Amino acid sequence: MKTNYLNNRDLLKEIHLSKNTYCSFIDPEKDHQYDIILLSLDEINNNTIQQAKQNRITRILKEEAIQLTIEEILDTDLVFRVSTWEHIPLLPPKIAKPLKKKSKKNDNINRFFEEIVQDEEPEEIDESIGIIDAPIGTCKADHIRINFPPFFHYRLNINGEPILVGKSHWHGDLDTGEYCKTHGMLTENLALMIMKLAEKYSMKGNWRNYSYREEMEGQAVLQLCQVALQFDESKSSNPFAFFTTIGRNSFLRILNIEKTNQELRDNLLIQAGVDPSYSCSQRNSSFGDE
Secondary structure (H helix, E strand, O other): OOOOOOOHHHHHHHHHHHHHOOEEEOOOOOOOOOOEEEOOHHHOOHHHHHHHHHHHHHHHHHHHOOOOOHHHOOHHHOOEEEEOOOOOOEOOOOOOOOOOOOOHHHHHHHHHHHHHHHHOOOOOOOHHHOOOOOOOOOOHHHEOOOOOOOEEEEEEOOOOOEEEEEEEOEEOOOOOOEEOOOOOOOOHHHHHHHHHHHHHHHOOOOOOOOOOHHHHHHHHHHHHHHHHHHOOOOOOOOHHHHHHHHHHHHHHHHHHHHHHHHHHHHHHHHHOOOOOOOOOHHHHHHHHHO
């Protein structure tokens, strides 16, 4: 019987626990487990509340084998994870480089084109296009790089108003604390899962006979540890495929590097008048000509 050494449920659990080490909550026991992931607070409505209740029922049934009904779950018990970059610091402004002294020739050319532009009449704007003068918003490209998408956790009070109960990449109290992205870590179980996945993948038939298989495995473990928490639960529930794809790309990267080094070594051997390796393409082609 085939043994399933890793599954998506265990991976999701360990990813969630690892992300929690980078977060702060008012009540770590109750506020860490979200019921639904939303893009903004405006999405909290009757439909998303019902969906969150259904998600909680499904999760409790899998974890504790307890059957609940929607009526038994209160709105105030739900936890909403809202994706936001509000508390992530912005990138520092770029320092402008000193302008190089332009030659007289370039000044004359620029002045010539400026005169042409000034003489031209401005083009009329087609109002049918529907240009909107929207304010420039803050996107994730404007913020510093972090290890996983940031979020806030909210609960509903008795009046149905959202209350902030948790922040990612935060250290200390929600009001007096500060942003921090280095105080968390991967859980021990997640690290063991990553090592086991890389080991199992390296034993596949198309990889096991390479002499540098251990280097491939080590590179895959390193890459997975760096990007493991980048898995976004709002877009997929299959972290096993996410990890496997990253591991495969790491293996291929080492393979391509080794092939390049081998071709370089064989070319140097041929130039020195020495027989290259058996797998050298130039040697095989010369044997074919004979």
